[in-house]
Amino acid sequence: MDKVNQSTGEPNYRIGAVSHLTGVAPDTLRVWERRYGTVTPFRSEAGTRLYSQDDVGRLALIKGLVDGGDAISCVANLSRGELEERARGAEFPQLATGTERP
Numbered sequence: 656m657d658k659v660n661q662s663t664g665e666p667n668y669r670i671g672a673v674s675h676l677t678g679v680a681p682d683t684l685r686v687w688e689r690r691y692g693t694v695t696p697f698r699s700e701a702g703t704r705l706y707s708q709d710d711v712g713r714l715a716l717i718k719g720l721v722d723g724g725d726a727i728s729c730v731a732n733l734s735r736g737e738l739e740e741r742a743r744g745a746e747f748p749q750l751a752t753g754t755e756r757p
Contacts, residue, residue: 665707665708667696667697667705667706667707668705668706668707668708668710668711669703669704669705669706670684670685670704670706672706673706673710673711673714676711676715677711677714677715677718678715678718679714679718684714687714687717687727687731688704691727691728691731691732692731692732693713693714693717693727693731693732694706694710694713694714696710709735712735713735713738716735716738716739716742717730717731717738719742720738720741720742725741
């Protein structure tokens with residue numbers, strides 16, 4: 656834990672810690688934030704990005720889906736529940752019916 660958001664008391668992580676926890680490079684985190692709105696981290700007075708535990712979990716889910724073949728543009732704006740559901744579906748092999756994952 657790097658810092659605590661004084662307004663909520665919620666732990667916040669700097670981009671380096673988030674990168675380490677999720678396996679997403681800092682530059683990629685910035686691009687995902689700017690282009691796709693994956694998360695909106697809290698900004699300190701100095702402008703430093705501070706990510707919540709929820710942000711870290713969301714980014715980890717997105718990383719897993721992208722690593723599994725989903726396009727970032729398709730999963731970036733899904734809700735946490737939708738991401739979790741999609742991740743659970745990714746654990747099962749394709750059915751022999753030839754249908755693809757939605």
